Amino acid sequence: MTRRPPPLVLDGAAVTMALLDVWAHWDIDEPLRMACALAAAVALLLRRRLSLLTFLLTLPAVLLSDAVVACLAALYTLASLSRPGVMLVLCVPAFALSDTMSLPSPHFDPNSTRTLISFGYSTATAAAAVFLGQLVRTRRDLSLRLTEISEARDHQQLLTTQAVLARERAQLAREMHDVVSHQVSLIAVRAGALQVGARDADTKDAAATIRRLSVQTLDELRHMVGVLRASGGQPTELTPQPALNDIRRLADGCGIETELRMDLPEGLPATVQRAVYRTVQEALTNTRKHAPGATARIDLLHTDGSVRVRVTNTAPTQPPLPLPGAHHGLIGLRQRAELLGGTMTSGPTRDGGYEVCVVLPAEVEVTE
Known part of the structure; x- marks a missing residue:
């Protein structure tokens, strides 16, 4: 699909063509006629906002001079912005009469073949500008309708998917x-x-x-x-979302020996608090599943505008049980950290244990 030039470029092109038309019919001995022609060319700058007024301002230039490009451009713009009606029908003979007559000494003989031919030619020229403007308007309306149909179809597909x-x-x-x-x-x-x-x-x-x-x-x-x-209704939380105050209870009830060191300020964003809780929860769950008999250490610190979560467990003292798992826990932690603009690393330690470390950017919310 070709990209339409900016309106400013199109207005500049219309004014330039009108000025070239004035230059082609320039007569230094008739300053009034040339002044009207120049004014008509400049008036095209108003054609998008005041299309009917612009046409009326350019019409005297057709009466007084042979420069007609400005008036035709104004008529085209009026037709492209207006629906078919009496106004457009009257604009065509108005242009044709102005082009056939010539002020200050008008001469229009309806019995003259030459006059009728000139009037017919001017009428056809004005009608062509009107038809072209109406064609552009129809194309624009059709494009809008197609866009609406496309949006309606996408909405219907969305509703189907939701169903x-x-x-x-x-x-x-x-x-x-x-x-x-x-x-x-x-x-x-x-x-x-x-x-x-x-x-x-x-x-x-x-x-x-x-x-x-x-x-x-x-x-x-x-x-x-x-x-x-309740899908499709109001958004509902799965459970009351955990916060930092729940980490102590999580550590005490995880079923393994843990050491918790938490030095986090009040006022951390709720999303960060949930991410910290879920990180500790997943790390302790993995320790319980894959390192029976191990102990865990949880370090939660806030330094330089970042929250650092570090969960380390010792080497297991018992063989791990064959428990089922989807192996998506650490992947989910990494994705959650990246969504919050943080990082997540994990891996075995030198003593045979395992470590999970998450760093999240977090500014403390100050409450008054």
Whole structure:
């Protein structure tokens, strides 16, 4: 699709053509006629905002001189900006009469063949300018209609996609409610029975931890099922979003020995607080899954306008259990950090452990 020249360039070209027309019919002995022709050329600068006034201002130049380009340009602009009507029909004979007559001594003989031919030629010239302007207007209107149709089609495709997503979410919600929630409920029940019937203190503590985590998982699943079923409605949070105050409870309830050092100010953005929490949560989950018996250290610091999250675990003392996993946890952490303008690194340590480090830019919000 060719790009249309800027309006200023088109206006400049129209004025230039009108001035060339004046120069071609220049007569130094008739200053009044030349002044009208020059004024008509300059008046074209108003043709987009005041198209009818511009045509009326250029019409005297046709009466007084042979420079007609300015008036034809004004008539074309008027036709391109106006709908067909009586005004355009009257403009054509007005131009033809002005072009056929000549002031200050007008002469128009309707019985003269030469006059009729001249009048017909002028009428055809003016009608051509009007038809060309109407053609441009029709093309512009058609382009707008095509754009509206395209936008309507895109909107319809979006609605269709949303409908498909809504059906998929509803199906996923049913699967989560009927399968996953049921299995997690069984885990919570069995863990509770083990907690009551076990005699060993470590076994009771482990069973209590499993039961508590199962109950928390069920609660999150209920919120998630509610959100999936409410797709297409008002935005709803899956759960009350975690903040820095929840990290201590997360560390204490993760099921492994942890050491937490947190030196973060109040007023950090909520997005940064959630990213810090999710980073610690994912790192502790990986430690529990892949490094049984290891201990973890959590360092949360704020220096030079950045929040630094560093979670390190020691080498495992027991063989890891074959637990299922999608291996997307660290990828999700890296993507979350990049979306917030930060970085994320991870890798094994020299002593056989593992380290996850996330750096996020964060300005403290000052509240009065």
